[in-house]
Amino acid sequence: MTKRSPQPQYAYFKGKIVPFEQATVSIMTHALHYGTAVFGGLRGYWNDDEEQLFLFRPLEHFERLIQSASLMRIKLEKSPEELTEILRQLLQTEDIHEDCYIRPLAYKSTPTIGVRLHDIDDDFTMAAFPFGSYVEGKEETGLHVCFSAWRRVDDNAIPARGKVSGAYANSSLIKSDALLSGYDEALVLTNDGHLSEGSAANIMMVRKGTLITPPITSDLLEGITRRSIIELARDYLGLEVVERDIDRTEVYIADELFFCGTGVQIAAITQVEHRQIGTGKIGAITHRLHQTFHEAVNGRLPAYRHWLTPVYAEEPLHV
Numbered sequence: 001m002t003k004r005s006p007q008p009q010y011a012y013f014k015g016k017i018v019p020f021e022q023a024t025v026s027i028m029t030h031a032l033h034y035g036t037a038v039f040g041g042l043r044g045y046w047n048d049d050e051e052q053l054f055l056f057r058p059l060e061h062f063e064r065l066i067q068s069a070s071l072m073r074i075k076l077e078k079s080p081e082e083l084t085e086i087l088r089q090l091l092q093t094e095d096i097h098e099d100c101y102i103r104p105l106a107y108k109s110t111p112t113i114g115v116r117l118h119d120i121d122d123d124f125t126m127a128a129f130p131f132g133s134y135v136e137g138k139e140e141t142g143l144h145v146c147f148s149a150w151r152r153v154d155d156n157a158i159p160a161r162g163k164v165s166g167a168y169a170n171s172s173l174i175k176s177d178a179l180l181s182g183y184d185e186a187l188v189l190t191n192d193g194h195l196s197e198g199s200a201a202n203i204m205m206v207r208k209g210t211l212i213t214p215p216i217t218s219d220l221l222e223g224i225t226r227r228s229i230i231e232l233a234r235d236y237l238g239l240e241v242v243e244r245d246i247d248r249t250e251v252y253i254a255d256e257l258f259f260c261g262t263g264v265q266i267a268a269i270t271q272v273e274h275r276q277i278g279t280g281k282i283g284a285i286t287h288r289l290h291q292t293f294h295e296a297v298n299g300r301l302p303a304y305r306h307w308l309t310p311v312y313a314e315e316p317l318h319v
């Protein structure tokens with residue numbers, strides 16, 4: 001199969017699938033000025049043996065998008081099932097036969113000035129494109145990260161468990177400052193100084209064989225990958241998993257550390273601010289979780305097939 005262009009060719013826009021160039025908005029769009037939009041990020045995994053593109057937990061992703069929209073008073077009058085069906089049609093039109101990334105966006109669409117959320121129209125759009133690894137070249141060595149000087153946006157400032165576009169100004173500051181200082185990523189603390197997450201991924205730590213991750217009250221996005229890793233670790237690998245606050249200095253002495261999220265999937269961290277984590281190599285638990293997760297998302301773990309929705313099926317699946 002020849003690889004196609006990495007750019008989207010189509011988009012779902014104003015209720016239908018249109019050529020990508022036609023999906024444009026006014027420069028006065030409210031969301032563009034005030035960050036009044038919410039988005040999602042999903043992956044599709046191509047399985048060569050079955051010649052099938054599998055969407056990873058699309059219903060959960062769209063459920064979170066609907067919750068994010070509701071937090072921002074954005075009307076998104078579609079169910080997770082309807083959104084999944086639109087996505088399947090979009091991907092069939094795009095004719096993608098490789099791993100891909102999908103970006104749905106619900107936004108305040110009225111071209112108008114004035115900071116508020118009410119009395120403004122809303123719209124929804126979605127695009128998809130082929131997409132591989134987010135941490136290209138670091139799969140073998142692991143990432144070298146710092147603690148960001150920026151704090152994670154507090155849930156009492158912008159809903160942390162919503163994927164709110166405006167909050168990604170915080171993520172962008174965190175990511176660029178880390179990269180421009182020579183690191184691969186950053187760890188971000190809450191305002192009370194506990195570990196929250198990365199710029200756009202959740203964080204997990206291993207100490208003495210236990211998988212530990214900050215609780216969902218630590219100003220973090222309730223990650224669908226995080227939830228999946230917890231399930232796999234507990235039920236499939238039989239590991240102890242604990243959700244609790246993590247102090248900064250625990251990170252330095254962790255045995256293993258890794259990010260998880262749709263973008264990074266599972267990305268090992270082997271150094272924090274020039275301190276080696278564990279052996280300085282990708283740890284055994286991280287490695288096993290990485291392998292297991294990839295088997296699950298590619299449809300190779302029968303017990304987790306229910307996480308996947310096939311794109312190239314004849315009939316609509318959910319409506």
Ligand SMILES: Cc1ncc(COP(=O)(O)O)c(C=O)c1O
Nearest residue numbers: 200201202221223224225261262
């Ligand atoms: C801030 C933030 N945290 C965590 C995650 C991981 O969430 P998920 O696993 O649902 O992609 C993301 C997005 O990918 C994110 O943007």
